[in-house]
Amino acid sequence: MPAPYRATDPVDFLVVGSGAAGGSVAKELSQAGFDVVVLEQGPYLTEKDFTHDELKFVFQNYLINDIRKQPQTYRTTAAETASRDLRMVYGRQVGGGTVHFNSNYWRFLELDFRERSLWGGIPGTGFSDWPITYSDLEPYYTKAEYDIGVSGLAGANPFEGPRSQPYPLPPMPVKSSGVLFERGARKLGLRPFPAPVAILSRDYRGRTACKHCGYCPRFGCEFASKSSALATVIRMAERTKRCEVRADSYVSRIETDSQGRVTGAAYFDARRKERFQKAKAVVVCANGAETPRLLLMSHSNRFPHGLANSSGLVGKYLMYDLGTLVSGLFEHPLNDHKSIDVTRVVFDYYAADRRRGFYGGGGIDCRFGSNPITHAILGVPPDLPQWGSEWKGLVGEYFTHTMSSLAHATSLPMESNRIDLDPVLKDAWGLPAMRVTYRRHPDDIANMKFLLARQREILEAAGARKVWDLGPDDLSYSVHLMGTCRMGADPAASVVDKYHRAHDVPNLFVVDGSSFVTSGRQQPTATIQALAYRAAAHMIESAKRGEV
Ligand SMILES: Cc1cc2nc3c(=O)[nH]c(=O)nc-3n(C[C@H](O)[C@H](O)[C@H](O)COP(=O)(O)OP(=O)(O)OC[C@H]3O[C@@H](n4cnc5c(N)ncnc54)[C@H](O)[C@@H]3O)c2cc1C
Incomplete structure (x- = not known):
């Protein structure tokens, strides 16, 4: 069934968000022959939209989430009343934050995955080892580096x-x-x-080398030399004809059936009309801030505290950009x-x-x-x-x-640092605003x-x-959005397993910075993308075995 897809036909995988994670997952799944729809709340911009207009891109936040339409509130502890503030900053268009990111592309070190074993516990924190190691992720770091084009010197x-x-x-x-x-x-x-940077030092796979214009951070690259998800994995996914990227599609909730399985997602289209896309499985890649918000908004009688939240940990252990x-x-x-x-x-x-x-x-x-x-x-x-x-x-x-x-x-993971839903403030679509609670x-x-x-x-x-x-x-504010749906083996102490499958919902996956257990030293995108490739490999194997 080639793209575009009808909302009433359940696609194999519905991906929410088209950034580093969503783009990579969509590319892998569609290349493996699955039908994929990507719902992205932001617009579909391309290289012709990217100029050096500093007022527009830096001061009017052209590529960044707009808090006039999607406000946030902030407080340092739960004892305070949160007030309006922009605290979680991310790219809001096809390609997500990779369109305007600085492109520093650091692999985590081996120690990042087992710091609790190396250091011991730290009172007042959820400092833990990851359920995977560097060597589990290494092949996927390499795959991502080669797919998108990364410049650096090995050794x-x-x-x-x-x-x-x-x-x-x-x-x-x-x-x-x-x-x-x-x-x-x-x-x-x-x-x-x-x-190491996700920018081309030489021409690579049909894309042109960097022209050194000096307009990387906060700007899109008009030459497509920045290895954003837009310039790379999204286009590879679309070329399969099995992936439809639906821009201006803001997901408001993920629906489940009486068996507790997800059935698809409700979203607002560009005219703010409510629509529903059916799917056999849903992969949430909306980033470390919007993913927990969406899961919490998707509460139901069966999941009264939010989807995939039997542990009560959705939104918790937010780690900040320090x-x-x-x-x-x-x-x-x-x-x-x-x-x-x-x-x-x-x-x-x-x-x-x-x-x-x-x-x-x-x-x-x-x-x-x-x-x-x-x-x-x-x-x-x-x-x-x-x-x-x-x-x-x-x-x-x-x-x-x-x-x-x-x-x-x-940035240490503390349970009190979290994303949840503001009890009062709503966004321009009538959905609960994001509330951020954070202190160091x-x-x-x-x-x-x-x-x-x-x-x-x-x-x-x-x-x-x-x-x-x-x-x-x-x-x-924080631009490196980590924690909030941590991965782990114990369903009581984590939200997803080591393959990013929600402990509570067999056909729901959560893949982005939210699954980080510890923060590394930030620059999370290389690790987010490697995790996405690894998660997609597991989804493909599971789906072929009929286990999704
Ligand atoms: C100014 C800036 C500079 C940065 N520089 C670096 C850097 O040098 N190195 C580095 O490693 N990282 C950097 N980052 C962080 C980097 O952008 C992120 O780590 C990366 O983009 C995360 O990928 P992701 O797929 O998890 O999320 P995102 O890229 O944020 O993608 C998530 C997508 O989901 C969409 N979405 C969210 N909610 C919904 C919804 N309800 N319905 C539909 N769509 C939704 C969003 O619009 C977004 O496009 C920078 C970030 C910023 C803001």
Whole structure:
């Protein structure tokens, strides 16, 4: 039965969300011969829609979820009343966040999957091992890297687990920030290496190499050189003629029958008309924030606390994006606004170390990451004039002479940190708004302070004339959405099994950052995509055996 499909004909798999996870699952399932419909709430944009209009893409959040239509509320503990705020940021179009992401594409290390065994328990947290290991996931990291096109240097990261294949593409050329960062890091005895990125350093499988325009973060790539789900797996899926990507389709609930099996999903189309797509199985890939919201909205008499939520853990153990930013001003021009965001990283502080006195660690990169208007607003250090002719002169100097370093830090899983449904606020479709409850563990804060000090050391060793940071206090929002439907063997302590099948519902799968048990050091997309390939392989085998 070729696409497009009729709503009344049950397709084999209905996928909710078309980002890194949904796109990869749809590609694998359709290539295996299954009929797939992908429901994506956002529009179907293509390369011709991607310009360098900074006002539109950065300040009007053209590619990001719009809180005027889908508001969120936030509080730090359950004792507070949550107030309106944007806390969970994600890409809302076909391709999801991969359309505008910075494209840092880090595999997790072997230790990331068994940190509880290595470190022991941490009071007040749900710190646990994953039910899978790095070697379970390795073939799927490789498959994803080759399918989408990832640039990097195998063996350069001294901490990386074994790989079955080198990267398909050589690393991107080093930028000024990378040269200086490498110099500073080496002076300190650290081992920097070329950053792996989901951007093409050379032409690859019909797509053209990066043109170094400097408009990656928050922008879509007009050359399709960014290896987004849109430019890669979505198109591969559509080429099978067995996958229909239905944009502007906002899923409001997943329906179940009297046996407790899912039957399909109700959604609003572009005209806000309610529709229903029948399916034999549903795969929820709506990301670490929207997936738990959708499961909670899908409550019924049989599942009164939300779908797949007999453990009560749907939405819980949210892990946040804990990054620390340090900037440095250099004597000579760097012009680091050109080309991709990040070209060098160090993992020397990645593993937790008891001598530090707390649990935690992080990867540290170097970057610039601002376009002209953003830089004019944020780029001059707070101790200098922010107004008038003196400020104008500083803007020019700092734009050309500055680089920054971002550390990507651990975020401990705590049951009290969660996504649930706001009891009062509704979105523009009349659905309950997302409520976010989050506060950091004391070890998270200690770790951020530790990493800030290491970042300062590197920039100083690199020769910065002035180094500044905004402290460990910026918790404004999270773009790396992890936890909330954790995977595990015990149905009482997890939401999905190690193949992403819901413990409570045999034909429901949940595949995205929500299944993460621990946060790694963020940059979750490579792992989300590897998990999606692994989950799809299992779905294909199970479906062929008639077990879905
Ligand atoms: C500015 C920014 C920079 C980033 N940079 C990096 C980086 O350098 N490296 C890295 O690893 N990660 C980065 N990320 C994170 C990265 O974008 C995500 O990890 C990745 O996109 C997650 O993939 P996903 O498939 O789980 O979810 P998403 O990509 O968020 O896809 C989920 C999709 O589901 C859709 N959806 C949600 N709810 C519904 C519903 N009810 N009905 C229908 N559709 C729905 C959404 O619109 C979305 O398109 C960045 C994120 C942001 C915002």
